[in-house]
Amino acid sequence: MSDEVAPGHVRVRLDLSYDGTAFHGWAKQAGGRRTVQGEIEDALRTVTRSKETYELTVAGRTDAGVHARGQVAHVDLPEELWREHHQKLLKRLAGRLPKDVRVWALREAPSGFDARFSAVWRRYAYRVTDNPGGVDPLLRGHVLWHDWPLDVDAMNEAARALLGEHDFAAYCKKREGATTIRTLQELSLVRGEDGIITATVRADAFCHNMVRSLIGALLFVGDGHRGPEWPGKVLAAGVRDSAVHVVRPHGLTLEEVGYPADELLAARSKEARNKRSLPGLPGCETC
Numbered sequence: 001m002s003d004e005v006a007p008g009h010v011r012v013r014l015d016l017s018y019d020g021t022a023f024h025g026w027a028k029q030a031g032g033r034r035t036v037q038g039e040i041e042d043a044l045r046t047v048t049r050s051k052e053t054y055e056l057t058v059a060g061r062t063d064a065g066v067h068a069r070g071q072v073a074h075v076d077l078p079e080e081l082w083r084e085h086h087q088k089l090l091k092r093l094a095g096r097l098p099k100d101v102r103v104w105a106l107r108e109a110p111s112g113f114d115a116r117f118s119a120v121w122r123r124y125a126y127r128v129t130d131n132p133g134g135v136d137p138l139l140r141g142h143v144l145w146h147d148w149p150l151d152v153d154a155m156n157e158a159a160r161a162l163l164g165e166h167d168f169a170a171y172c173k174k175r176e177g178a179t180t181i182r183t184l185q186e187l188s189l190v191r192g193e194d195g196i197i198t199a200t201v202r203a204d205a206f207c208h209n210m211v212r213s214l215i216g217a218l219l220f221v222g223d224g225h226r227g228p229e230w231p232g233k234v235l236a237a238g239v240r241d242s243a244v245h246v247v248r249p250h251g252l253t254l255e256e257v258g259y260p261a262d263e264l265l266a267a268r269s270k271e272a273r274n275k276r277s278l279p280g281l282p283g284c285e286t287c
Contacts, residue, residue, distance in 0.1 A: 011075075012076075012108060018036050020065050023036050036068075043093055046096055057074050069254065069255050093106075112266025120204060121203065125255050126199040128199070128215075130197070142250060166184070171217070180207050182204060215247050
C-alpha cells in the first residue's frame with residue numbers, strides 16, 4: 001500500500017459525523033444494507049455527476065449502531081472534477097445526504113495524508129446511566145441504561161491497569177492476520193451533573209469490539225460483581241473471558257481523530273503499516 005496519489009488526482013480530506021442508529025456500520029456491505037460509506041459515496045457520485053464511484057478511506061470503521069462526531073475520511077478525486085465542483089461540493093452534499101449523516105468540511109489534504117494510517121490516536125466516548133428510572137427519552141439512542149448502581153472510583157481504579165501497550169486479545173474479536181496489540185493512552189470515567197457517566201477511551205488504534213468489551217468489564221467492576229483487579233487479570237490471561245460482555249453499540253461515539261503535523265504525516269503512515277509486536281513475540285501487521 002502507498003500514500004502516493006495517482007497522477008492527475010487530488011486527495012481530499014472529509015470531516016464528518018453521523019447517527020449510527022439506522023446504519024449497518026461504516027463499511028459497504030453486500031446485499032444492499034445501508035452503510036455510512038455507501039451513502040456518502042453515492043451522494044458524491046450524484047452531485048459530481050460521475051459515472052465512477054470514488055472510494056472513501058476512513059480513520060476508524062465503526063460497527064452497526066455506533067455514532068461518530070469527529071470521523072475523518074479521504075477520497076482521491078480527478079483534478080478536473082475537484083476544480084469544477086469543490087467550491088459548491090459541501091452544500092450540494094448537504095442537500096443530497098440523508099439527515100443522519102453530515103460532511104462538515106472538504107479540503108485538499110496535505111502531502112502524505114492518509115485518513116487511516118496517518119492517525120496517531122482515536123478518541124471514543126461511551127455514555128451510560130445507572131439512574132433507577134432509566135434513560136432520558138431524548139438521549140435513549142446515545143446512552144446505555146445499566147440497572148445497577150455504579151461506583152465510578154472503582155471503575156477508574158480498574159481502568160488504570162489497562163493503560164499502555166498490551167496485547168488486547170482478551171478484549172477483541174480476533175480477525176485473521178490482524179494484530180491485537182494496541183497502546184491504550186487513556187481510559188477514564190467521569191459522572192456528570194446529570195448523572196450520566198462518560199468513559200473516555202483513547203488509543204493509537206482499536207481492534208474489533210475492543211472499546212465495548214473494555215466498558216463491559218468496567219461495568220462489572222462498577223456494579224460490584226467483580227473487584228477492581230479483575231479486568232487486568234483478564235488482560236494478562238490473553239484469551240476471551242465469557243464474563244466480559246460486549247455492551248450495546250448505541251452508547252458509543254467516535255469523538256475525535258488525532259493527526260501529527262503535516263510534515264510528519266508520511267512518516268506516521270509508514271510507521272503504522274510496520275509490523276508491531278510485544279517483546280518476545282513475533283511481529284504482525286498493524287490493522
